[in-house]
Amino acid sequence: MRPVFKKAETIENxxxxxxxxxxxxxxxxxxxxxxxxxxxxxxxxFAAVVGPSGCGKSTLTRLVxxxxxxxEGEVWLHGxxxxxxxxxxxxxxxxxxxxxxxTILENVILPLEIVAPRMSRADRTSRAMxxxxxxxxxxxxxxRPSELSGGMKQRASLCRSLVHKPEVLILDEPFGALDAFxxxxxxxxxxxxxxxxxxxxxxxxxDLRESVFLGDxxxxxxxxxxxxxxxxxxxxxxxxxxxxxxxPKVAGxxxxxxxxxxxxxxxxxxxxxxxxxxxx
Amino acid sequence: MLRKVGVPLLAVVVxxxxxxxxxxxxxxxxxxxxxxxxxPPAFWQYKELFLVMGWQTLWRTVVGLVLxxxxxxxxxxxxxxxxxxxDALYPLxxxxxxxxxxxxxxxxxxIFIGQHDFNTVLMAFMxxxxxxxxxxxxxxxxLEPEYRDILRALGASRMSIFRKIALPKTLPEFFGxxxxxxxxxxxxxNLVEIxxxxxxxxxxxxxxxxxNGDYPLMFAVLIALAFLGIVLYYAVIxxxxxxxxxxxxxxx
Numbered sequence: 001m002r003p004v005f006k007k008a009e010t011i012e013n014x015x016x017x018x019x020x021x022x023x024x025x026x027x028x029x030x031x032x033x034x035x036x037x038x039x040x041x042x043x044x045x046f047a048a049v050v051g052p053s054g055c056g057k058s059t060l061t062r063l064v065x066x067x068x069x070x071x072e073g074e075v076w077l078h079g080x081x082x083x084x085x086x087x088x089x090x091x092x093x094x095x096x097x098x099x100x101x102x103t104i105l106e107n108v109i110l111p112l113e114i115v116a117p118r119m120s121r122a123d124r125t126s127r128a129m130x131x132x133x134x135x136x137x138x139x140x141x142x143x144r145p146s147e148l149s150g151g152m153k154q155r156a157s158l159c160r161s162l163v164h165k166p167e168v169l170i171l172d173e174p175f176g177a178l179d180a181f182x183x184x185x186x187x188x189x190x191x192x193x194x195x196x197x198x199x200x201x202x203x204x205x206x207d208l209r210e211s212v213f214l215g216d217x218x219x220x221x222x223x224x225x226x227x228x229x230x231x232x233x234x235x236x237x238x239x240x241x242x243x244x245x246x247x248p249k250v251a252g253x254x255x256x257x258x259x260x261x262x263x264x265x266x267x268x269x270x271x272x273x274x275x276x277x278x279x280x
Numbered sequence: 281m282l283r284k285v286g287v288p289l290l291a292v293v294v295x296x297x298x299x300x301x302x303x304x305x306x307x308x309x310x311x312x313x314x315x316x317x318x319x320p321p322a323f324w325q326y327k328e329l330f331l332v333m334g335w336q337t338l339w340r341t342v343v344g345l346v347l348x349x350x351x352x353x354x355x356x357x358x359x360x361x362x363x364x365x366x367d368a369l370y371p372l373x374x375x376x377x378x379x380x381x382x383x384x385x386x387x388x389x390x391i392f393i394g395q396h397d398f399n400t401v402l403m404a405f406m407x408x409x410x411x412x413x414x415x416x417x418x419x420x421x422x423l424e425p426e427y428r429d430i431l432r433a434l435g436a437s438r439m440s441i442f443r444k445i446a447l448p449k450t451l452p453e454f455f456g457x458x459x460x461x462x463x464x465x466x467x468x469x470n471l472v473e474i475x476x477x478x479x480x481x482x483x484x485x486x487x488x489x490x491x492n493g494d495y496p497l498m499f500a501v502l503i504a505l506a507f508l509g510i511v512l513y514y515a516v517i518x519x520x521x522x523x524x525x526x527x528x529x530x531x532x
Contacts, residue, residue, distance in 0.1 A: 062429075065429075065433045066433070067429060067432060067433060084435065085432055085433050085434060085435040086435055087434045087435050089433055089434070090433075091429065091430060091433045093426050093429075095424070095426055097424070097426045097427050097430055099427075099445065099448070099449070100526055100527065101448045101449075101451075101524070101526040101527075110430070110431070110444070111430075111431075111434055113444070114431060114434045114435070114436045114440060115434055144526065160430070164434070170433075
């Protein structure tokens with residue numbers, strides 16, 4: 001069993017991003033997106049990354065996934081330099097990108113066809129069914145993606161990202177396009193999945209409440225080009241309930257994060273959120 | 281089921297009745313325009329020629345179409361995956377497609393003198409690969425990067441990404457193009473059969489009807505061609521149901 005909700009300083013960092021710089025070449029000249037990005041995610045923890053729109057958050061996920069290399073700096077995964085994609089990574093996006101020509105079950109199985117080509121059909125199916133059951137999609141395995149609601153599609157997409165038991169789960173705003181209630185449901189699903197199967201996660205989000213509810217640390221990126229501007233350790237009980245979001249403690253944390261986002265957006269820090277509360 | 285077969289059948293009957301009425305009301309003689317009632321005797325009189333020549337037209341069209349599918353898909357993959365190839369090949373393709381193919385008949389029959397089957401297949405192929413190449417190319421080049429990333433992030437090879445994602449995702453567009461190409465291929469075959477007479481295929485039968493002033497025969501050939509076109513079209517639909525049936529929305 002890997003330790004799950006332990007404090008950062010006691011465990012090795014599974015994901016380590018050091019001094020990463022990256023510039024895209026566009027038609028209108030070079031576009032620096034990352035400039036001095038430092039992120040450390042201890043094994044088994046959940047890092048939520050927030051920042052202004054277009055600040056390079058998605059670039060961060062592509063770096064960790066090994067889908068691109070940074071111009072400068074280093075990305076380490078499990079003590080190894082990331083040089084390309086590796087099959088210990090799972091990804092889920094805002095768009096659930098389910099394949100319409102496959103049933104939900106076949107969609108969830110897809111990564112196993114690449115990662116574990118020798119695994120028997122029965123084993124694949126039972127693994128996928130376990131996950132589908134966990135997220136409340138039992139009975140929908142034979143449906144086509146278009147027959148499911150947005151929230152259900154996203155649940156299936158989460159199953160697919162986890163089916164091969166990845167060490168690292170990369171979530172690029174997976175709940176961004178859902179309505180508020182569905183989103184809160186999925187936060188809880190995410191929490192339960194994590195309890196059932198430990199993994200290390202990086203979650204990109206625009207929702208500060210989501211970052212606090214799911215994250216063990218919240219990393220605020222500055223505006224473009226992004227650097228690590230602020231890191232908040234989320235000191236909340238392991239088994240969080242949605243109610244925790246309505247406590248004064250969390251209100252204080254959200255206040256700090258809001259201030260930080262304003263700074264990241266290049267605005268004067270506001271005064272309306274009251275006295276900042278120290279997160280530690 | 282009854283509606284699916286009955287409605288199109290009824291439409292055909294109504295069409296034939298209107299045609300008959302048009303000819304009858306105008307009092308047109310046979311040498312001006314044949315009426316549907318003239319067709320069965322024409323078919324019956326030349327029934328063996330229709331079978332033999334219809335088969336010649338059909339197989340040459342299908343071979344040309346199969347070549348168009350192979351070549352068009354490969355070309356579509358090249359322009360779909362490579363930006364440079366796309367920029368380089370598009371003007372050429374569009375230019376080639378814009379050339380009226382009738383003008384090419386004398387050219388190819390001069391290059392390959394006497395190779396009638398080859399010439400005919402070549403023309404069916406040349407006229408029908410363009411929609412396939414373009415649709416496959418567009419299908420592949422507009423594939424959302426996220427679709428590729430779900431497998432690329434796992435270290436999947438280009439080949440398995442193509443097989444598991446890009447290819448099936450492009451199939452609906454491919455079949456859409458194939459329906460157009462199937463009818464185009466018939467036009468190609470008949471162009472050669474009519475413009476470069478060599479006594480084979482329904483085009484030749486049409487030509488001999490023209491030479492002999494046998495208008496019912498000419499119209500019978502047109503109907504036979506339409507019939508073959510419909511058969512091929514529905515063969516494509518049948519394949520589409522099997523391979524891309526998932527793309528069909530229910531109640532659509």
